Amino acid sequence: MKELLKSLLLFMLFGLSLVLTYQLWYGEMPAQKLEEDVYEELIVEEPRSLENLLTPQHVMVNSEEDFYIFKKGEVDYERLWGFISGALQRVNIETAIEETKPPEGSIKILAFYFMPDLPVGEELPWLSGISYAEIRSIDIYSYDARKWLVLEDSASNNLITLLLPPSKAEQLSDLMEAVSLEEEKRYAMLTAEKLAMLSAGDLETAGPIYVPVEPLTMSELPLKAEEIENEFILKTFFVDYNLARVIEEKDGGLIYTDGEKGLRLKETGLEYSAPHKEVGQVTATYPEALLNSSSLISYHGGWPEGLRLDGFSLSGWGRVAYYSARWCMFYDGFPIFTSQPTKAFFNDNGLFYYARFVFFPENVIIEQGNKKDVALWDEALAEALKLFKEQELENETVLSLEEITLGYAVVNSSGKYRGVPVWRINISGETFILDAHKLVLFEEVDLI
Amino acid sequence: MNLGRSKLILIFAFVGLNLFLGYHLFWPDFGRLTRVAVTMDEIHSVELMLNDNNYYLETSIDRSARSSDFLTVSPAQGLQEKILQDFIKKGAQVVVAENATVYRTEEETAVVYSTGLIRIIYEPGVFLAENTRALEEQQLTELVETYLVGEGLMPQEIVFDYLVKRDVGFITLHYYQVYEETPVYSGKLQVTVDSDKLTAVEIYWLEPVERFPNREIEVISAADALKNLMAEIGSSPEPKTVKEIKLGYFGGEYDAEKWEIQPVWRIVLDNYEYYYINAFTGNIEQDIVIPEQAL
Structure with a gap:
């Protein structure tokens, strides 16, 4: 009996050793390749809807001979655009659309300028009853009690004329009457006649440009760079950033890369690129791409108050096509210029370039005495023309004035960021940033 | 020896074997080995x-x-400084360019790039042996390594990788860096031998900072x-x-x-x-x- 038990035990041990050997030799072992909880849920900002991401660059009110400009954030801007946006969303196209322009003698009382263009048409919030168009500007004309909206399609330059229903026209009249112009600065539209005084007829404007007639008062603005939470932003770019290696740059910047994409984190912002996605096509329509851009910025850092989409275009050559979106921070209606704007390039492959450099005004207490008159537009433009000619950049017979804007340029002095009032002037593609008080040129290296 | 005793010995042997196999299969840490x-x-x-x-x-x-x-690394400052100190002792002229510094003596020129790469060029070259192409790989590496050790150009944590006999006449010897017995392929040393002379050394050495x-x-x-x-x-x-x-x-x-x-x-x-x-x-x-x- 004892021998039988021994034999049985020996047989079992032999069998077990065979099983274990087989398991060790051929068995598929569970390979804990990577941590399994890398797909962590991220709570990010809701992307903005089209209505919230596209607003006019500025609203121009025409009162008798004078123009007044209202910018985003101002009460009258919000009221006027809110009313017109609502009217465009609810208007009955069949009864409102007119084949002819407003009658002779009607007066342009209001204008809305868009940068980027406002898409209208089917399946869009505005004018869903008409065929698709991208609107560059909306002019509002008045004659008797009637009001017309004239929309300019940027692609075809066609005009779409709509007659507001009487009740809406009356509401608009009431809104216009409520606009207080007394304390507003007057603006003038740059005309060939005005430019001729500076350039002997060799300068033209690329589009309607309005400049302040009287000097505005501005002062330096204390600024603070956006604080980026490194770990969170890394998770928005890398599925598992533990697999990305880090390079510590000599200036303190950090680069994270996994060999396919790279993210540079700096004290003042971030820069991302994924070159392998550059070659690609775009199948998204303009409105879809606008929404994509909203998702991208909301996901990668958020879309803070004051940051506005101020440029959007489709570019391409050969097998490369992409949308580029550009955002700019605004304070009190004035843009805050950085040497590198916040922008995103994307196509059907996804986001392949993103830069984010956002500065917020901080503890702004500006004493009235610190505010100083800035140089007038004509002095600034004359200086820019002089610089343009000095740099021997002139290669066209007629120069094009593409932009003349007052804003703030971000500089760093004694470790603190400040927004210095500047004129930004673009002549035939060349940009000059001049100190708005002293009209001294800012070199690119001086800017943050 | 009777059968019963043999069975007992076999039982112990198989128990031991099974414990060993089970240990390697199921023990979480040691099994990893x-x-x-x-x-x-x-x-x-x-x-x-x-x-x-x-x-x-x-x-x-x-x-x-x-x-x-x-593995976190930085350019190996110590090795670089030692090499350059030797050049300065030999009375080298120093020229600072945008991305590199050049140390020049009569017969040697060292170019130090901002990335940490050092390139030393010997003119007309350091004599090693007649007809180096005919030498066995081991003979040639010994000759080269003897020279490099003598000149303080041979770090300790280094492994010979391969040797290439180029068609045009020169030979290149390639080494890589090792850290804790693991190859660090980015850290490298390359030696060029042209006919009977050593003509150039290129060193890119890394300092492991942390793991x-x-x-x-x-x-x-x-x-x-x-x-x-x-x-x-x-x-x-x-x-x-x-x-x-x-x-x-x-x-x-x-x-x-x-x-x-x-x-x-x-x-x-x-x-x-x-x-x-x-x-x-x-x-x-x-x-x-x-x-x-x-x-």
Whole structure:
């Protein structure tokens, strides 16, 4: 009996050793390749809807001979655009659309300028009853009690004329009457006649440009760079950033890369690129791409108050096509210029370039005495023309004035960021940033 | 010896064997040492795939489950300073250019790049032996290493990698850096021998700064690395052999304070064809992506 038990035990041990050997030799072992909880849920900002991401660059009110400009954030801007946006969303196209322009003698009382263009048409919030168009500007004309909206399609330059229903026209009249112009600065539209005084007829404007007639008062603005939470932003770019290696740059910047994409984190912002996605096509329509851009910025850092989409275009050559979106921070209606704007390039492959450099005004207490008159537009433009000619950049017979804007340029002095009032002037593609008080040129290296 | 006693001895032997096997199979930490990430079936299938693509395995495949982490490195300042001090002692003239500093004596010129790369050129060269092309590999490496050690140009943690006899007449000897017995392929030393003289030395040496054992994770298997390589490079028009597949560290040269280099499987084919497969992601390693607006 004892021998039988021994034999049985020996047989079992032999069998077990065979099983274990087989398991060790051929068995598929569970390979804990990577941590399994890398797909962590991220709570990010809701992307903005089209209505919230596209607003006019500025609203121009025409009162008798004078123009007044209202910018985003101002009460009258919000009221006027809110009313017109609502009217465009609810208007009955069949009864409102007119084949002819407003009658002779009607007066342009209001204008809305868009940068980027406002898409209208089917399946869009505005004018869903008409065929698709991208609107560059909306002019509002008045004659008797009637009001017309004239929309300019940027692609075809066609005009779409709509007659507001009487009740809406009356509401608009009431809104216009409520606009207080007394304390507003007057603006003038740059005309060939005005430019001729500076350039002997060799300068033209690329589009309607309005400049302040009287000097505005501005002062330096204390600024603070956006604080980026490194770990969170890394998770928005890398599925598992533990697999990305880090390079510590000599200036303190950090680069994270996994060999396919790279993210540079700096004290003042971030820069991302994924070159392998550059070659690609775009199948998204303009409105879809606008929404994509909203998702991208909301996901990668958020879309803070004051940051506005101020440029959007489709570019391409050969097998490369992409949308580029550009955002700019605004304070009190004035843009805050950085040497590198916040922008995103994307196509059907996804986001392949993103830069984010956002500065917020901080503890702004500006004493009235610190505010100083800035140089007038004509002095600034004359200086820019002089610089343009000095740099021997002139290669066209007629120069094009593409932009003349007052804003703030971000500089760093004694470790603190400040927004210095500047004129930004673009002549035939060349940009000059001049100190708005002293009209001294800012070199690119001086800017943050 | 009776049968009963024999059975008892066998029972003890099998108990011991089973304990050993079970220990390696199921013990979580120690089992890792010999845990297999690649089964024999997988090896056969990889071999078949290689052969289908006209590649032939001439080396063994590491079957164990391996883990690794990133290694933080910086350019090796100590070695650089020592080399340059020697140049200064010899009365070298120093010229500072934009991305490099040049130290020049009558017979030697050292160019130190901002990334940490040092290139030393000897004119007319240091005599080693008559007709170096005819020497055995070992004889030549001994001659070269004797000179480098004498001149303080040979770091200790170094391994001879390979030697190339170029058609035009010169020979290059390649070494790589080793850290804690693991190859650091980014750290390298290259020596050029032209006919009977040593004519140039190029050193790019790294200082390991820190490791992150808490970030250590299991890497892809050597078999997966081979599969990924095949998927990337496809079949070869002429037969090629896989000569080596080894785990090490690899990364680029940067003008930076310090950076991390990642574990890679280095796969060596004949004709000095080298591929580095990221052992975490399985991608072929290329240059890192430094964010910049390309368009």
